[in-house]
Structures are given as C-alpha cells and as structure tokens.
Amino acid sequence: MPADYSALWLHIIYVTLCCSVFIMQPLVVVIYTLYKVCMYRWLGCRGCISTCVTVPLDQVVAIWNRYQSVLSRSGSITNENSNEYLLQDRQRNRDLRYAHPPSEDYLLKCREKEVRFRGVSQLCTSTLGHFLFLTLLLVIASKANVVERFRLNKAVTDTMLNGACLDKDRFLDPCIDTESFEVCNQNLDPTYMPFKNISNKDEWWTWANSELLALTYNDDDTYSAFSVFCDTNSVIIGKPRIRKYDVYSEECAAAKFKVEENTSFADVLKVKTCYPDYIDVSNLLGFRSSMNKEDEWDSHFLAVYHGLFSQYSYTKDKINLPSSRYSAILMLLLLKANNWIDNSTRAVVTEYTLYHPTFKLYTDISLLVEFPSVSGAKATEHIWSTDVERYRGGWAYVCIFAEMMLLAIAMYYFYNTVIYLYSCQGRIWHSFWGILDFLMTVFSWSYVVCLMLRVQIAEDIMWQLRVAYFRTFVNLKSLVTWDMILEAHMGVMLAIHLLRCLSLMKYVPRLRRLGLILARATKDVLIVT
Known part of the structure; x- marks a missing residue:
C-alpha cells in the first residue's frame, strides 16, 4: 500500500502556519482598519495634493x-x-x-490624462486578476480526480450488477464444456437474490447467502488469496462489515427543552422524528477517534444522508465476515437462527472498502437496506471513491502552492469585506458586486478550514490503513463526506467567481476602442513592412 508521508507532513506544516495566521491575520486586519478609520477621521479631506493632481x-x-x-x-x-x-x-x-502652481487649464489636462491612464490600467489589472484567480481555482479543483473517480464508480457498479463472479450463483448451470462447443444454461437460480430486489427481512438473508458471498469470495483460489473483489483489479481491505441499526427508543434532547408551555424545541425545528443528543463535532469527525465515536459517526451519517423511515441508534451490532466462504455461510446460519434481525431492526448496512492499485484510489461501498416499522424494505447502494493521499507526484506541489495563494487571497478578501461592511454600515445588499465579494470571502475561508480538517482525518485514516495492512476493515465515511464538502465549496466558489467576471462587461467600450487602435496599427505595420 503506498503511503507517502513526506507530502503529508509537508502539508501538516503548511496547516500549522495557517492556524497561526487564523489567529494573527484577523487581529492585524482589525488594527489596520481602525488605524485607517482614525486617520481618515482626523485628517478629513486635508490630504496631500499630490494624490489628486498630476504636475x-x-x-x-x-x-x-x-x-x-x-x-x-x-x-x-x-x-x-x-x-x-x-x-x-x-x-x-x-x-x-x-x-x-501651474494654471488651472494645465491641471485639468493633466487630470484627464491621469483618468484615461487609470481606466486602461484598471482594465488590464481587473482582466488579469480575474483570469489568474479563475486559473488558480481550476488548478485546485483538478486535484479532485473527478473523471477517474466517476469511471471507477461506474466500473464497480457494473461489476456488482453483472460481474462474471456472480454467474455461478446466479444461474443453475452456467456453462458445460463439450467436445464440439460450450453450452450455457441461462436459467436463473431461484435461491439467488439481487440486492435491488430485497423487499423484506427474510429476503435479506437470501441475498446475504447468494450475492454477498459471490462478491466477497472469488471462485478462483488465487484471486481469493489476494482478496480481489469479484473480477476487478480492486483489493478488499479486510472483509465486508455488516452493521445493524435498531429503532431509537430514547427521547431526543430537543424535545426536553420547552420554548413555551406546550411547545418544545423539537416543535420549533419541525422535527418529526427526534434526533440523537448533540455530539462534539471535533471528536465526531475523527479527532482522537474511538470505536464509540465511530459508531456515532456512522449513525449520524445514515440519519442525515439516508434516513428514510426512522432514526438509527448507536448500536454496536457489527460483524465482519470471516476469511473463508464456508465459515461465512456457517456464521450467517447462526445469526439467522439467533434472530439477529428482529422486529426492532430498522436498517442493515453492508460495507466494503476497496483499494485500486492502478488508480491509487480507495472506494467505499455502502449497501443499505431500510425496513419501515410496518412492512417492506428500501434498498439503496452508494459508491464513493476518494484519494486518501491527496498530495502525490509533481503536480501536488503546484496544488499546494495554489492553496497557499488561495489563503493569501482569502486574507485580501477579508480585508476588503471589512472595509465594505464598514462603509455600507452592514447593509451588504446595496451592491451586487459587494455581495459576491462577501460570499467569496466566506466560502474561501470555509474551504481553507475544511481542508485543514480533511488533512487531520486523512492522517488518522492513513495510520489505520498502515496498521490494518489489508487485514482489518477501515471505515472511510468521514473522509468521503469531507471530500464531498470540499467539492461543493469549490463548485460554489467557481460559480461565484464566474458571476464576478461579469463585471468586466463595463470595459467592453474600452476594449472596442483598443481593438480599433490595434487594427489600425496592424495596417500601418503591414504597409511599412
């Protein structure tokens, strides 16, 4: 398993510098802003004439x-x-x-000349600044590996639906070799259950004994020895983990706080099913993580993203499949005999963690089956791919430099936003471009903070992968969720900046005049040459 810690430690040092900047930079900006405001109030309009007149x-x-x-x-x-x-x-x-001093007419001519020069310089600086910032955002967004991840997710999905490893369990007699040709029987096995067709709790057991075992344990002993997932080039880290979630019986904390006589805080939030108690976010996202915190993270992950029928509890009912196919069959029979899935069960999740040596990407697969309190079932599958080692290769240093530049630009936006909020007295809706600058400030700083948290989570997961050595299941849900948050931030920043680029439309008349001048100059140059 590749684990390049040099790039990771380089980025940790960079994050440490960012943390110090988070404390010092706002303080410096506030002090400098107060200084500028006090100087403006003290001097008033008694500035230097050299700033207004060109001689x-x-x-x-x-x-x-x-x-x-x-x-x-x-x-x-x-x-x-x-x-x-x-x-x-x-x-x-x-x-x-x-x-x-010189005459008034001479000063007016100098002033007009300075205004024209300032207009041309603003055109060049604004165009160049918008283009460079757009390039910076595109460089940072290029680290997402969207194309490779999409292709990988599509390949894994196709394998789970129509993989060759499923044929032996899907059909009664897949293929028979004869002297002349090969005969294949395409009749479906009635004991085979596809994941999408699960409609009750009993059918989940049928799926586990057929398709789940076919995906996990390859018929080829060579592939099984290396834990190859079905007929792909992916390696299973550990073995699949099955988690059971029961109905949450305790009253949530929001219902305990009374706003009025007959109204609780849950009624104000319009919460139909009570959520669990509040959990510290810093511990929840992987800092000093323990098994209990991992259970809480998984429960919240399912409740927020896939909670369709009920709230999930912090159950510790999780089982890892053994390394042998026959041991797995025996374990499933014992679980079914002990009524492991009972009436209080509301969801069962089967999780895979795959590693792809070709792309050096990790894939998290969640096969979720939810059971309403009445009857029926809802089966959904979610496949995410992520790059735990975000910075790898020569292009990584370019991306790190781009993120450092983004931090400097975020400081610049923060300073301009403070000045803008002071000048408009907090009414940011007075200017459309001011609103866009304010939003860009918020999302740029939010992106930097989320990136710092992502580094911490990735460090913890890399340590788990190094210790597990492909023998123990490693949960990647926290890292996958944080990657989705970073991608959403980057998409919003690109959209806001493209709207900000519309401000260049005011320079269209000047661009037209500049184009006419260049066209005439081109004709003269051609005639002379």
Missing part, C-alpha cells in the same frame, strides 16, 4: 527647490530687527511670490 516632474522639482530654499532660510528666526534680517525677509517674500 510635470520639472515643475515639481523647481517648486520643491524654491520652497526648500525659502524654508531653510527661515529656519532660524530671531527677534533682531537688523538690516540682514530684513533683507532675508524680503528675499523670502520675493521667492514665495514667484513660486506659484
């Missing part, structure tokens, strides 16, 4: 030399009314009389 360099030097000479003469002023002092005073007045 030719030679006149600026001449005026500055005259004022400097005058001020240097008047540095030591005495109270003596001598002839020398009177001569110096007259010379000072004469110099001040001739040290006048």
Whole structure:
C-alpha cells in the first residue's frame, strides 16, 4: 500500500502556519482598519495634493527647490530687527511670490490624462486578476480526480450488477464444456437474490447467502488469496462489515427543552422524528477517534444522508465476515437462527472498502437496506471513491502552492469585506458586486478550514490503513463526506467567481476602442513592412 508521508507532513506544516495566521491575520486586519478609520477621521479631506493632481516632474522639482530654499532660510528666526534680517525677509517674500502652481487649464489636462491612464490600467489589472484567480481555482479543483473517480464508480457498479463472479450463483448451470462447443444454461437460480430486489427481512438473508458471498469470495483460489473483489483489479481491505441499526427508543434532547408551555424545541425545528443528543463535532469527525465515536459517526451519517423511515441508534451490532466462504455461510446460519434481525431492526448496512492499485484510489461501498416499522424494505447502494493521499507526484506541489495563494487571497478578501461592511454600515445588499465579494470571502475561508480538517482525518485514516495492512476493515465515511464538502465549496466558489467576471462587461467600450487602435496599427505595420 503506498503511503507517502513526506507530502503529508509537508502539508501538516503548511496547516500549522495557517492556524497561526487564523489567529494573527484577523487581529492585524482589525488594527489596520481602525488605524485607517482614525486617520481618515482626523485628517478629513486635508490630504496631500499630490494624490489628486498630476504636475510635470520639472515643475515639481523647481517648486520643491524654491520652497526648500525659502524654508531653510527661515529656519532660524530671531527677534533682531537688523538690516540682514530684513533683507532675508524680503528675499523670502520675493521667492514665495514667484513660486506659484501651474494654471488651472494645465491641471485639468493633466487630470484627464491621469483618468484615461487609470481606466486602461484598471482594465488590464481587473482582466488579469480575474483570469489568474479563475486559473488558480481550476488548478485546485483538478486535484479532485473527478473523471477517474466517476469511471471507477461506474466500473464497480457494473461489476456488482453483472460481474462474471456472480454467474455461478446466479444461474443453475452456467456453462458445460463439450467436445464440439460450450453450452450455457441461462436459467436463473431461484435461491439467488439481487440486492435491488430485497423487499423484506427474510429476503435479506437470501441475498446475504447468494450475492454477498459471490462478491466477497472469488471462485478462483488465487484471486481469493489476494482478496480481489469479484473480477476487478480492486483489493478488499479486510472483509465486508455488516452493521445493524435498531429503532431509537430514547427521547431526543430537543424535545426536553420547552420554548413555551406546550411547545418544545423539537416543535420549533419541525422535527418529526427526534434526533440523537448533540455530539462534539471535533471528536465526531475523527479527532482522537474511538470505536464509540465511530459508531456515532456512522449513525449520524445514515440519519442525515439516508434516513428514510426512522432514526438509527448507536448500536454496536457489527460483524465482519470471516476469511473463508464456508465459515461465512456457517456464521450467517447462526445469526439467522439467533434472530439477529428482529422486529426492532430498522436498517442493515453492508460495507466494503476497496483499494485500486492502478488508480491509487480507495472506494467505499455502502449497501443499505431500510425496513419501515410496518412492512417492506428500501434498498439503496452508494459508491464513493476518494484519494486518501491527496498530495502525490509533481503536480501536488503546484496544488499546494495554489492553496497557499488561495489563503493569501482569502486574507485580501477579508480585508476588503471589512472595509465594505464598514462603509455600507452592514447593509451588504446595496451592491451586487459587494455581495459576491462577501460570499467569496466566506466560502474561501470555509474551504481553507475544511481542508485543514480533511488533512487531520486523512492522517488518522492513513495510520489505520498502515496498521490494518489489508487485514482489518477501515471505515472511510468521514473522509468521503469531507471530500464531498470540499467539492461543493469549490463548485460554489467557481460559480461565484464566474458571476464576478461579469463585471468586466463595463470595459467592453474600452476594449472596442483598443481593438480599433490595434487594427489600425496592424495596417500601418503591414504597409511599412
């Protein structure tokens, strides 16, 4: 199993720097903002005239030399009314009389020239800035491996539906070799149960004894020795895990808080089925994880994403299939005899964790069957692929640099958002572009924080994979969920930035004039050459 810890530790150091920036950067921004506001209130409009008026360099030097000479003469002023002092005073007045600024028409022309230059520079900087930031987001999004993961998920799904390893259990007599040709019997075995056709609890046992065993234990002894999943190039990490979830009998915490006399907090939230008690998110997402926290994570994962009929409890009823097919058959018979799935059972989940050496990706498979309290069943399958080692290869350093640049841009957006909120007094809806900048600030910082949490979860899972060494089941639900959150953040950021790129439409007239100038210049160059 490849486990490149150098890139991981490099990113952990980068995350540590980010943590220090999270504490210092907002403080620096607030202090600098207060400084700018205080200076503005103190100075008012009494700014330097050089920021508003453009004067030719030679006149600026001449005026500055005259004022400097005058001020240097008047540095030591005495109270003596001598002839020398009177001569110096007259010379000072004469110099001040001739040290006048240029005419008003000249200043207006310089101002118009500066405005035109500023318009062209804003066009170039805005276009270049939007293009570079879009490129930065695309570089970061390229680490998602969307195409490879989609193809891998599709291949695993097709294998689970029509894999060659299922033929022996699916058909009565798959193929018979004769002297002349091969005869195949395509009659379905009545004891074979596809996963999608499960409609009650008894049929789940039929599926477990047919399709589940066919997927897990390959007929070829060589493939079975290496735990190859069906007829693919995927390796099963450990063995499949079966988890049972019973109905949650305790009252949820939201119903215990009374808002009014006959209204609880659960009624305010419009919760039909009570949720379990609140769980610390930092422990829930894999930090210092234990088996109890893993049970709570799985329960919440099912409740939030796939809870159709009831709430799931924090059950510890989980069973790993043995390494032998005959041992698995015996274990399933004993579980069925002991009535392992009873009337209080509301869901049974069968989980696989696969590793693909070709793509160096991991796949998490959840085969969920939910049983309503009345009757029937709902079977759903979910297949996710993820890259535990996010940074691998030469392109990884480019992505790390892009994420560091995203952090710097997020700081810049945070500073501009603080100024914007102060100027509009909190009413962000006054400007559409201001709203987009505010949203970009929120999602960029949220993406950086989620990326830091993802690194911590990936480190914990990599340690579990190193210890398991393909012999013990490793749960990847937390990492898969966090990857989906990061992809959603990146999609929203790309959508917001594409909307922000619409602000370049105001430069269309200038672009048209620039195009006409270039076209005329091209004709002149062609004629001359």
